[in-house]
Amino acid sequence: MNISANNNNHGPRIKEVIITPIAIVDPPLLNAAGLHAPYALRTIVEIITDDNITGISEIPGNAAINEALESAGQMIIGKDPFQLNQIREKLTNSFGKEHISERGLTPWDQRKLVHIFSSIEVACLDIIGKVIERPVVDLLGGKLRDRVPFAAYLFYKPEGAGGKLEFKTDEHATGWAKARQASAVNPAEMVEQAKAMCKEFGFKSIKLKAGVYEPQVEIDTMFALHKEFGPDIPLRIDPNGVWEVETAIKYGRMLKPIIEYLEDPVRGQENMAIVGKELQIPLATNMCTTSFDDIPNSIKVHSEDIILSDHHFWGGLHASMGLAAICETFGRDLSMHSNSHLGISLAAMVHLGAALPNLRYALDTHYPWQSDEVIIGGRLKFEDGAVKVPEGPGLGVELDREALAALHQNYIDCGLTKRDDEIEMQKIEPGWKFKAVRW
Ligand code: GKR
Ligand code: MG
Numbered sequence: 001m002n003i004s005a006n007n008n009n010h011g012p013r014i015k016e017v018i019i020t021p022i023a024i025v026d027p028p029l030l031n032a033a034g035l036h037a038p039y040a041l042r043t044i045v046e047i048i049t050d051d052n053i054t055g056i057s058e059i060p061g062n063a064a065i066n067e068a069l070e071s072a073g074q075m076i077i078g079k080d081p082f083q084l085n086q087i088r089e090k091l092t093n094s095f096g097k098e099h100i101s102e103r104g105l106t107p108w109d110q111r112k113l114v115h116i117f118s119s120i121e122v123a124c125l126d127i128i129g130k131v132i133e134r135p136v137v138d139l140l141g142g143k144l145r146d147r148v149p150f151a152a153y154l155f156y157k158p159e160g161a162g163g164k165l166e167f168k169t170d171e172h173a174t175g176w177a178k179a180r181q182a183s184a185v186n187p188a189e190m191v192e193q194a195k196a197m198c199k200e201f202g203f204k205s206i207k208l209k210a211g212v213y214e215p216q217v218e219i220d221t222m223f224a225l226h227k228e229f230g231p232d233i234p235l236r237i238d239p240n241g242v243w244e245v246e247t248a249i250k251y252g253r254m255l256k257p258i259i260e261y262l263e264d265p266v267r268g269q270e271n272m273a274i275v276g277k278e279l280q281i282p283l284a285t286n287m288c289t290t291s292f293d294d295i296p297n298s299i300k301v302h303s304e305d306i307i308l309s310d311h312h313f314w315g316g317l318h319a320s321m322g323l324a325a326i327c328e329t330f331g332r333d334l335s336m337h338s339n340s341h342l343g344i345s346l347a348a349m350v351h352l353g354a355a356l357p358n359l360r361y362a363l364d365t366h367y368p369w370q371s372d373e374v375i376i377g378g379r380l381k382f383e384d385g386a387v388k389v390p391e392g393p394g395l396g397v398e399l400d401r402e403a404l405a406a407l408h409q410n411y412i413d414c415g416l417t418k419r420d421d422e423i424e425m426q427k428i429e430p431g432w433k434f435k436a437v438r439w
Contacts, residue, residue, distance in 0.1 A: 012049040012131060014081055017073030020044045021061050022407035023414045024372040026340050027180065029155040032211030032240035033106050033434050034421030039414045040340035043069065044374060044404060047123040049081060055126035056399055057119045058344035058374075059312050060108065061411075062418035068095070068112045072120060081124040084318070088117060100293050105267075105436045107240040108339050108419065109290060109313040121316030122348050122395070129394030136348070136395055140321055140355035147386035148353035149362040151236070152203035153338070154193055154225075155369070156212050159183040161427035176200035180369070187217075187224035194225055197368060203385040204233060205260070205362040211239030215251050215439050226258040234362075238263035241287050242438040245271050252279040260361070261306055264288065267437055269303035276302060284308055284361075286337035292323075299330050306361060308337035312345070317352050324356050336363035343367075343375040347390050347397045354389045374407055376400045 023039035030036075043061035048054045059065070075094055076087055095113050104110035125136050137143045173181060179196035182189065194206055206225060210218040222237055229235075237255065241264045248265035252275060255262065261282040266275055269288045276283045284306035289298040290313060298304065307327055311320045327334040334356060336349055346367055353363055362385065373379045375397040380387055390396025425432045 012051055012053065012081055012127065014047055014076050014079050015050040016046075016048040017076065018046040018048070019066060019069050019073060020046070020404060020408050021066055021411045022374065022404065023410040023416060024340065024342060024370055024407060025410075027155075027369055028157055028159075028161060028424075029209070029369065030158060030212040031107060031155070031209050031421065032242045032438070034423070034425030034432065035158070035161055035428065036340070036421060037416060037419070037424045039410060039416055040370075041411065041416055041419065042340075042342060042345075043119070044344065044399070045069065045119040045123050046399070047076075047081065047120070047127060049127060053127050053130050054399075055081065055123035055128075055130070055394065056344055056397075057122035057126065057348065058342055059115045059119045060339055060341075060419075064418070065112050065115050069116055069119065072116045076120060081127045084121055084124055087120060087124070091116060091120070100291050103290055105434075106419075106421075107287065109310070111291075111313070114291070114313050114315045117315040117319070118312045121318065122311070125317060126394035133393045135389065135391070135393060136317070136351040137354045137389055140317055140352065143354045143389060144357065145354050145359070145389075147383070147388050148350045148359075149205075149386045150201075150203060150365045150367075150382065151205035151207050151362040151385075152194055152197045152201065153207050153209065153364055153366060153368070154190055154197070155184075155209045156190070157182070157184045157193075158428060161424055176368070187221040190221045191224050191228045195228065198229075198233075198385075201368055201382040201385055203362070203382075205236070205385075206233055207236045207238060207263070207364060209240075210237045211242040211438070215239070215243060215247055219251050219254055222255060222258060231258075234260035236261050236263055236284070238284075240264055241267035242435065244437060244439065245274055247439050248275045249278050252281065256281050263308070269294070269297050269301055272303040273301040276304070282306055282333075284335065286310060286313075290314075292319075295326060304332070306333040306335055308335050308364065310337040310339075311348060311352055312339075313337070317348065320352055321355065328357060333358065333360055335359070335361040338364040338366050340366045340370060342370060343373055343380045343397055344395065344399075346380055346387065347375075347395045350387045350389055351395065372403070372407060374400060374403045
């Protein structure tokens with residue numbers, strides 16, 4: 001899909017926007033919305049200037065976002081990529097304001113505009129960095145750290161549907177390769193998953209994706225992790241808002257001595273505030289305070305202590321820096337949320353993470369669960385649980401065209417047009433239905 005125009009103006013101007021939907025192999029990860037399908041959808045955006053500088057970005061993909069992105073691409077042809085405020089204004093005026101309710105009830109954000117802003121902004125920042133020969137982190141005010149820490153992100157993983165546990169091809173696999181291919185549904189298996197992941201990547205904090213089983217099972221997993229790793233490895237648990245307030249208070253009391261924070265135990269800012277007040281432990285969210293419009297009430301009721309931002313959902317890197325300033329002003333912490341993703345998103349997260357003040361918590365990432373990559377040089381490395389800020393101008397990563405073509409072919413072949421974990425879940429539990437609140 002190419003959208004292009006010629007112009008003869010001075011200075012760099014956007015001459016072409018290329019939008020490529022891709023599908024990446026995803027393991028069968030369980031979460032409150034169901035089960036991950038065999039492929040996760042991402043969209044790769046390339047913005048090319050009239051002097052042939054290309055900026056890239058990656059966002060969660062679906063057909064509706066891609067369609068809107070096509071029109072957005074047309075609107076920015078001829079624009080100066082440095083004029084991000086004008087670009088944003090133009091897009092806002094054309095698309096209109098997006099209401100928070102459009103986020104939806106799923107653990108991930110379903111709004112279109114924020115994704116579009118994010119993809120265009122990050123690709124333009126990549127261009128700007130290349131023009132002035134500085135890394136993106138320098139466009140965000142500069143580096144406060146050279147390495148950005150991430151947390152191990154554990155998932156219950158059944159057999160029988162979702163991705164075909166393709167790693168099973170290697171019977172002799174050990175360590176992380178084995179843990180990735182193994183199903184994991186009980187506390188002992190989750191401890192094995194955590195040990196393998198932490199050993200491979202050096203993670204020093206652990207998050208459990210919960211909201212899958214009856215809460216006591218998940219609490220048992222947390223205590224098994226605590227027993228194995230001891231008090232020096234901070235633990236978090238995220239049931240994606242499917243607990244009732246009473247459930248969250250009951251299990252939150254048990255968890256209090258062993259967790260650094262409780263993520264989205266319940267749904268809605270008011271309920272979060274009740275739980276936080278009762279438990280007196282830090283609460284984190286990527287579900288109840290997810291946009292600037294949510295901030296006034298968040299401050300008023302104190303719905304959370306840590307906002308898990310996500311540049312794909314908050315409208316880009318500058319917007320995330322703006323969020324960081326708000327958090328600093330009101331004594332909140334800021335960390336990062338993640339969905340299945342590749343190295344372009346990871347690079348953008350690392351540039352942002354390096355620029356954020358007061359980064360007290362290791363960021364989330366699904367990256368270890370992915371096996372595909374779309375950047376030259378292959379998958380980015382974690383050392384001691386952290387990723388080094390990429391060197392080189394812009395994002396510091398470049399598209400591998402062959403890999404892009406192959407992953408685009410996956411998109412065409414797999415036939416998926418949006419994430420729907422409920423459908424995949426029904427393959428192992430016929431009739432299973434997503435419930436906004438389950439326990
Ligand atoms: O990938 O299944 C998943 C996660 O549940 C994801 O969709 C969430 O958005 O990781 C996310 C979270 O922290 O809520
Ligand atoms: Mg979460």
